Structure formats: structure tokens, C-alpha cells
Amino acid sequence: MSQKSTPANLLSRHLILFVTGDAPRTRRARRNLAAALSEAGIDGWPREIDLLEEPRQALDFGMFATPALLRTGEQRPRTVLYGDLSDEATLSQFLGEL
Template identity: 60%
Template sequence: MKLFITGDAPRSRRARANLAQALETVGSDLGDVDEIDILTAPKQALDHGIFASPALVAAAPDGTTDVLYGDLSDMDRLVRFLGFSKAE
């Protein structure tokens, strides 16, 4: 996964925190997430078709990708995006 952020902007900070919380909820960590700052690496955003940040990009084994834009504050949606089901 790749998390595209814009420096230390408030929405980028919230996206980091929300992603960390979701991964913790499902028993994973940020170790598998590459964080890319579009201020210092704008070409990577262009290469991945990212037009806004924050944006979380997940790649499937078949090579397809999916993108979730925003500060990742909708925890249920984020957990579904990550491919996990929330424990009841």
C-alpha cells in the first residue's frame, strides 16, 4: 500500500493516524505502507494517477489498484478497503 500525503498538513496527519488505528484494529501495522509526500515526490503521484491527497493506494495481486481519497476518517469504509472485516 502507498499513502500519498502533502507534507505535515492537518488532513495528512489525520490520514496517518486513522490508517494506523485501522491497521491496529485488524492486527496489522504501518510496516507495509509506503508513505509518499507529493511535495517532495510529485512524479510518483502522477505515475500513480493521484490527483488529490491524502490518498491510499492498494494493489491487488493481479496488478489492479484501488484508491481511497480523503483523511480516512470513515473507519468502516477504511477497514473494508483494507480487505478486512471488523470484528463484532
């Protein structure tokens, strides 16, 4: 897993990436997210939840398609971006609101 190590950073507190093992779209999503974060100059990597390992997490978070990027925060409503994050504009807008 190509997780960049920035312990207790902003990203891991407010972002969760739901994945399924090492599926092609999961890999693509990681690649697209990494590129977007790099582009935005953001360090760190979100928390990842593998639904193949922890299927009940899908229920708990209401995530029924993968990959999915969940943004949480005490102040703001939670939002989700589904898919392999290949839509750069949508992804950068999503991250921009972080």
C-alpha cells in the first residue's frame, strides 16, 4: 500500500477511502487520488477500509459501491465521491473543500 506517512494528519481524520482488495478500479482510484493530492500539494493519505476484509463497515458507513472517498467533519455534512476518481475536475473540487 502506497500510503504516505503523515501521522495524525488532516487527511486521515477527515477522509476515508473505501476499497476492495487490490481490484483494478481500486488501484486506479489510489493512483488518481495520489496524483490529485500531489497536484494540490497536500501531504498524507486517507484512512483506508477494505470492504472485503470488513464488509460490515459498508453497512455502518452506508458505502455500497467501491472505490469511494468519504469526507467527514464535525462542522460540515459528510459527502462521498464514488468511483475510480478518474474525473479530475470533480475530484479536485471535492478535495478543494477539504
